[in-house]
Amino acid sequence: MLLGLQFVDLSLHHRARGQQLAGQPIALFGGHPLKVLQCNDEAAQQGVAVGQKLATATALCDALVLLQGDDGEDRATLETLAEWAYGFSAQVHLVAPDTLVLEVSSMLRLFDGLDNWLAQLKADLIRHGLPWRGALAQTPLAAQCLAQNGTALAQIAPADPALSQAALHPLSLAQLQRPEAARLASMGIQTLAQLMALPRSELGRRSGADLLLWLQRLLGERPDPRGYFQPPKHYRRKLVLLEEIEHLQGLRFPLKRLFAELGDLLRRRQLALPQLDILLHHRHRPTTVVSLRGAGNEHRSEAWMALCQLKLERLVLFEPVMELELVGERLQPQQVHSERLFAGGAPDGQAQDLLAQLAARLGEERIHGLQAVGEHRPEYASRVVAPGQGQDSRQSVITTLQRPCWLLTQPQPVSRTDYQLLRGPERIESGWWQAGAIARDYFQAQCPQGRLCWLFHSSDGWFLHGWF
């Protein structure tokens, strides 16, 4: 059993839904000379019709919002929908420009029956906000034809084979866009029922093998192998903004929708992204790229939105944004978070989100973890690592030595007389095999303000190196 699903006036409604145009008359135009290709109900009420000249349409309805058609984008839109449909069926076939055919039978066990499957599908379709009509049938071609010629919107025709056969009968060949329609009509054959009543061999001889094959595929007498949709290995979505957006606040609404769609897709395919780029396309200036890096591989839309907010707060927009694009290059399998058996180690899960948010605002190079290294030279005894990766990797031998909590990046030359030496010396002479060789005597000393500090004396004089 298969489901045909047609999205009525797909490119028009897809482009309108991102831009808060509810209730306004909209028309999609294109071709040469310019004609109305698609229009919504509000426009149709004012007399706009498909095939009208653009000038006529604008004269009829002066508030008409015009969108320019783009074939490449239509294909991308249909692929986006196919990715969504992939969550409901493993075998999705795309029929340009606006129809999907989904295999149903093998999914029934997973979804616990057809009613459940249809209910979930319908709930998702309502969320998408695109007008659609669907039909169940036994062959892909029948499902496609029935969906494209169904009458009522937002309904799925019955699954019963006899009923779907019956539904096919009254369809006219012209509706099905067969090239032979006109010739057959002149012979008095208008509908499929009439066509099917003819003897097959005679029909083949008169109209060619092509029509015969089509008819046999429609009725399921011959196999109809098709290529199925494969979800891509990367994520890329583009949103053309109807109006140029000058303020970053205005980007929030379209971005939220894009993130929701991304989160949905990642959850369904059990994938995650380590990094996501937001491309803001301008008219003249080069594209602004905002890179978001989650805590590990991230799949939740709220987490991306939170990171994005932090980045956008610091962004300066020099030119209005015309197009938004979301690019995730490396899709990774989602890691299932599991609780630890033993305590210890770095916090994970939601605690990592905090660091990702801090990194988004302050910059990654300013969030550090620390590692204690078994090394005598103080400069090398503490190493900066990625946050959460810090550890104490010293051997037990040198852990007993007292070290200052704060070590100056550069030792500061000081006057010996200002300081009162309290403990020492501790001679550190190491690193002769490297460029950073040192030979120093370290002292704990009291500074004029009364604090305990770490001084050393070398051949160059006295230096302050740390604070306790």
Next chain:
Amino acid sequence: MTANVSGLLTRSDIWLGRQWQHDNQSISSGFTRLDQHLAGQGWPQHGVVELVGPMQTMGMADDVDAAVSLGLTDLLLPVLAAHQDSERWQLCVAPPAPPHAPAWAAAGVDLARFVWVEAECRKERLWTLEHSLNSGRCSVILAWLDSLSASEARRLQLAAQKGQCLLFLHLPESVLAEHHAVALRLGLVPESQGCTVQLIKQRGGWPQPDLALALPHRPERVPRPGMALPQKSASAAGVVQGPW
């Protein structure tokens, strides 16, 4: 008459002014004398603790702009070591000098949970603090600021309570002119053997005299005789006199 009064004190239906201090839950500071000194017998469990100390130049003595109140890290190390939560971070926000890992590890701080955040400008530091406190994903935060207004202190205190986090905020003495609605405010004066703790303000406690607190691992003021110095020039200061 005296017997009557002491009898009154043991009655359970008479409220004593001392009792309500102990309602606050607290974390032991690791120093018995300091615990006794503080209301609630230790650091507050969450909230802001202001540590006000004298200004300290970090490096060059003439570089006055770089002066900060470094505070006494020895005093806080026991809390950091004891107050570990496997799902929460311990942040060190904008310290005046880079932290030296061996000292922290030796004190028992888990470096896997210890995060050092650099933030130059004041606005970013405040944002980092408030965001981290609000997230509830930090157990202890050490932070350094060169000024703090009363409203900012209030915001940090509320965020710390919301996130169940203990914030140790190091501030210069100039903030003493303002009253901040924080859980605890201490003045710290470093000394050779430890420090003097002045109790400037504490929530739910009475005024207390200053406390001279000895900190561990402090060297003796006079080094043992026989300890050699590398050069004779050191002896010219007249501080350490060797037998030579």
